Amino acid sequence: xxxxxxxxxxxxxxxxxxxxxxxxxxxxxxxxxxxxxxxxxxxxxxxxxxxxxxxxxxxxxxxxxxxxxxxxxxxxxxxxxxxxxxxxxxxxxxxxxxxxxxxxxxxxxxxxxxxxxxxxxxxxxxxxxxxxxxxxxxxxxx
Amino acid sequence: xxxxxxxxxxxxxxxxxxxxxxxxxxxxxxxxxxxxxxxxxxxxxxxxxxxxxxxxxxxxxxxxxxxxxxxxxxxxxxxxxxxxxxxxxxxxxxxxxxxxxxxxxxxxxxxxxxxxxxxxxxxxxxxxxxxxxxxxxxxxxxxxxxxxxxxxxxxxxxxxxxxxxxxxxxxxxxxxxxxxxxxxxxxxxxxxxxxxxxxxxxxxxxxxxxxxxxxxxxxxxxxxxxxxxxxxxxxxxxxxxxxxxxxxxxxxxxxxxxxxxxxxxxxxxxxxxxxxxxxxxxxxxxxxxxxxxxxxxxxxxxxxxxxxxxxxxxxxxxxxxxxxxxxxxxxxxxxxxxxxxxxxxxxxxxxxxxxxxxxxxxxxxxxxxxxxxxxxxxxxxxxxxxxxxxxxxxxxxxxxxxxxxxxxxxxxxxxxxxxxxxxxxxxxxxxxxxx
Numbered sequence: 001x002x003x004x005x006x007x008x009x010x011x012x013x014x015x016x017x018x019x020x021x022x023x024x025x026x027x028x029x030x031x032x033x034x035x036x037x038x039x040x041x042x043x044x045x046x047x048x049x050x051x052x053x054x055x056x057x058x059x060x061x062x063x064x065x066x067x068x069x070x071x072x073x074x075x076x077x078x079x080x081x082x083x084x085x086x087x088x089x090x091x092x093x094x095x096x097x098x099x100x101x102x103x104x105x106x107x108x109x110x111x112x113x114x115x116x117x118x119x120x121x122x123x124x125x126x127x128x129x130x131x132x133x134x135x136x137x138x139x140x141x142x
Numbered sequence: 143x144x145x146x147x148x149x150x151x152x153x154x155x156x157x158x159x160x161x162x163x164x165x166x167x168x169x170x171x172x173x174x175x176x177x178x179x180x181x182x183x184x185x186x187x188x189x190x191x192x193x194x195x196x197x198x199x200x201x202x203x204x205x206x207x208x209x210x211x212x213x214x215x216x217x218x219x220x221x222x223x224x225x226x227x228x229x230x231x232x233x234x235x236x237x238x239x240x241x242x243x244x245x246x247x248x249x250x251x252x253x254x255x256x257x258x259x260x261x262x263x264x265x266x267x268x269x270x271x272x273x274x275x276x277x278x279x280x281x282x283x284x285x286x287x288x289x290x291x292x293x294x295x296x297x298x299x300x301x302x303x304x305x306x307x308x309x310x311x312x313x314x315x316x317x318x319x320x321x322x323x324x325x326x327x328x329x330x331x332x333x334x335x336x337x338x339x340x341x342x343x344x345x346x347x348x349x350x351x352x353x354x355x356x357x358x359x360x361x362x363x364x365x366x367x368x369x370x371x372x373x374x375x376x377x378x379x380x381x382x383x384x385x386x387x388x389x390x391x392x393x394x395x396x397x398x399x400x401x402x403x404x405x406x407x408x409x410x411x412x413x414x415x416x417x418x419x420x421x422x423x424x425x426x427x428x429x430x431x432x433x434x435x436x437x438x439x440x441x442x443x444x445x446x447x448x449x450x451x452x453x454x455x456x457x458x459x460x461x462x463x464x465x466x467x468x469x470x471x472x473x474x475x476x477x478x479x480x481x482x483x484x485x486x487x488x489x490x491x492x493x494x495x496x497x498x499x500x501x502x503x504x505x506x507x508x509x510x511x512x513x514x515x516x517x518x519x520x521x522x523x524x525x526x527x528x529x530x531x532x533x534x535x536x537x538x539x540x541x542x543x544x545x546x547x548x549x550x551x552x553x554x555x556x557x558x559x560x561x562x563x564x565x566x567x568x569x570x571x572x573x574x575x576x577x
Contacts, residue, residue, distance in 0.1 A: 038261070039156065040375035043425055083425070085368060090145075090152035094199075115402040115421070124407045 002043070002112040003092040005082040010104035013077040014070060015050040028100040036084065036095065047080035076106070083112070146191050153199045154183055158291040160200075161207050163263035166326050168211045172270055173316035176288060178210040179203075201251040205244065208251070265380045266326050272341040275322045280315035281344045282351075287312055289376075290369050299362040301351065341377070342390045342447065345370050349394050353401075357409030367398050378433070388436040389448030395430035396454040399423040410555065415463045427458045449478040468498035485514045493526060501533040521550035525560060532567065541567035 012019075021029075036042035048054075052070040059065070071077075086092050089111065096107050115123060158179060165175035182203045196202045271284040286292045286300075294312065298305040329337040352366030374391040381387050403421035405411050412418075434455055437448045444452060453474045460466040475491035488511055496504025508527045517523045528543030544564035548557045 038376065038379045040372035040379075043429065085372070086152075087155060087365075087368075088148060088152055090148045091155055094149065094152045094156055 001088065001092075002083060002085050002114065003089070004110050004112055005084065005092070005096055005099075006108040006110060007079045007081065007101070008076045008106040008108060009079040010102060010106075012079045013051055013074040015052060017050055017053040017069075019050045019052075021047075025102065032098065032100055033082075035098070036082065039095075041084045041086055041095070042082065043085055044083040045081065048078055050079075051077040146195070147187075149195060150183075150186055150190060153186070153195075153203070155291045157200045157203055158183075159267065159289045160260050160264060161203055162288050163267040164204065164258075164260060165207050165211050166267060166270070167263050168208065169214060170326055172267070172288065172319055172326070173313075174214065175211070176316070178207045178214070181210045182206040198248070198252050201248055201255060204255070205248045205251045209247070261380055262328075264376075266328060268341055268377060268380070269329060269337055270319065270324055270326060272337075272344045273319060273322075273324050274337070274340060275318055275324060276315050278344065278347065280311055280318070281340070282347055283308055283311045284315045285344050285373070286348065286369065289373055292369070296362050299360045300366050302363075338381070338384060338386065342386060345374050345377070346390060346394070346447075348373075349397070353397065357405060364401070367394070367401065370394060371398060378436075382436075383440065385437045385440045385442050386445040386447050388433045388440075389445055389451050392430045392433035392437065392451035393447050393454055395426045395433060396451060396458050399426035399430065399458065414457060415466075419461055419463070422458070430458065431455055444477065446478060446482045449474055449481065453478070466497070468494055472498045485511055485517050488514075489517070489523060489526060492530075496530055496533075501530040505530040505534065519550055521547045521556070521560075523547075524550070528560075528563065532563070532570075535570075537567040537570040 009021075033042065033045060036045075050069075051074060054069040056067045056069070056071060057064045058067065084092060084095065086095070089109070092109050096109060099107060101107060118126075161179045161182065162172070162175050165178050166172045169175055169178070185206045186199075186203060190196070190199075267288060268285075271288050272281045276284065282301075283297055286297050287294070292300075294305050294309045298308040301308070328334070348366050349370035352364050352368075352370065355363035355366075371391070371394050374387070374394055378387050378391050399422045400414070400417060401423070403412065403417040403419070404414075430451065434448065434451050437444065437451075453471055456467050456471045456474070472491065472494040475487065475494045479487050479491050488507065492504045492507035492511075495507055505527070508523070508530060511517055511523060514523075524543040525547035528540045528547060531537075531540035531543060541564045544560050544567065548560035548564065551557050551560065
């Protein structure tokens with residue numbers, strides 16, 4: 001099973017665009033990342049710039065509306081994520097409990113969809129679509 | 143709310159290998175160490191449902207396990223007073239553990255974990271589980287049990303054998319290790335590479351067993367791929383200087399990336415060149431390429447696993463089958479054939495050469511294999527040869543090869559396909575006669 005562990009640092013929604021975590025926090029977090037790596041379960045990880053440096057595209061009336069950050073109405077914001085491969089949700093929880101997170105930080109654990117999660121009907125439909133798609137591209141002169 | 147039992151399983155999966163490794167260093171007997179680790183697990187199963195999970199479950203398990211080990215050493219000392227050295231070690235440890243209450247011991251354990259180098263013990267455990275005195279079946283079972291933390295039930299389901307058979311295999315393996323007095327230490331420099339090769343072979347065997355699983359089988363079988371990959375990644379961190387470890391990891395990551403594309407929804411296998419490449423797992427491909435890069439960085443060249451990974455990476459890099467760099471693949475096969483020659487490698491090399499330089503060159507290589515006894519009954523030899531002959535317009539010879547291949551394969555679907563190809567050769571006949 002694959003899980004995305006989504007880090008929601010306290011106050012990140014209102015952090016200034018050039019905010020960087022302090023060196024000590026980075027060092028302890030790197031030690032944790034190393035533990036995940038040594039356990040053979042870490043597939044990927046990334047950190048995200050603050051939302052103040054981000055942009056939102058919202059589809060209120062079905063039409064895209066572009067808004068630059070910071071987003072006044074946001075109560076929390078994602079700071080980064082890990083993708084891990086473990087045997088159970090409980091194992092993901094045990095790993096997250098070991099994270100040296102700061103006070104009032106939150107980590108959300110979300111399972112990633114894999115092909116086997118879909119019913120055979122859906123898998124079949126995807127296959128047929130890809131076949132049709134490939135046939136249509138084959139006839140296109142390249 | 144999550145079930146405490148499932149939580150304990152999760153903690154066990156994370157901690158059991160380290161626990162067994164540390165306890166083995168204390169008692170110098172992997173079988174006993176596993177027993178004491180199991181005792182710790184049983185204690186957890188008794189206590190935690192009542193008390194809730196302790197703050198430091200890892201240290202808690204280690205403390206209980208070490209107490210069992212120390213009790214054993216103390217008994218041993220009473221039985222055999224000649225074990226002077228053991229006794230001295232024991233007195234020291236007794237001072238630190240037995241005389242204190244559990245909470246103090248636990249605190250001490252937590253402190254120790256900050257400084258202790260458990261990695262070395264873990265690596266020793268890898269080498270002892272794959273010790274050459276054991277059969278490869280025993281190495282596989284022991285590796286999954288001690289390092290993977292799998293139960294005998296899970297191992298037996300994965301390998302389609304009965305649970306008592308696996309249990310017996312593990313008991314026997316532990317006895318053999320004890321009788322052989324296999325030391326709990328890293329192999330010396332001169333034998334390290336050879337011993338490492340057998341460790342890698344065990345991991346690849348586990349991976350392939352999982353990869354061979356077909357649709358509808360117990361989920362434990364495909365899970366073997368994940369398990370082999372996890373152990374490979376752990377080993378890559380324990381031995382970062384060994385290029386072949388990264389080579390094997392790269393190979394497994396890239397092969398695993400094709401897992402969902404290699405059969406259709408009905409479970410029928412799809413050949414590599416016909417797979418829908420959009421279904422390949424890009425994250426695993428990326429990881430495979432990164433592992434291969436680590437091999438490059440070490441600058442010691444490619445071993446057999448790295449070469450196979452490099453071949454796999456040529457396919458992984460081609461987002462359409464026709465973009466495959468066959469020239470590079472054939473060069474890599476040349477290197478692989480030189481490093482670890484085998485008729486199967488030669489046959490694959492012939493295919494790569496024909497794709498890169500044309501069927502005539504491929505045919506020349508395949509013809510050299512015609513009298514190879516190990517391939518006498520192997521259907522892919524006439525199948526590949528038939529394909530080359532067909533491409534060269536030698537249809538009646540091609541037909542005979544396809545028909546011969548059809549009689550050799552056990553797979554009915556493949557037989558049908560080969561007979562269809564044989565039949566298509568007949569249609570081609572008139573064309574060659576008149577052209």
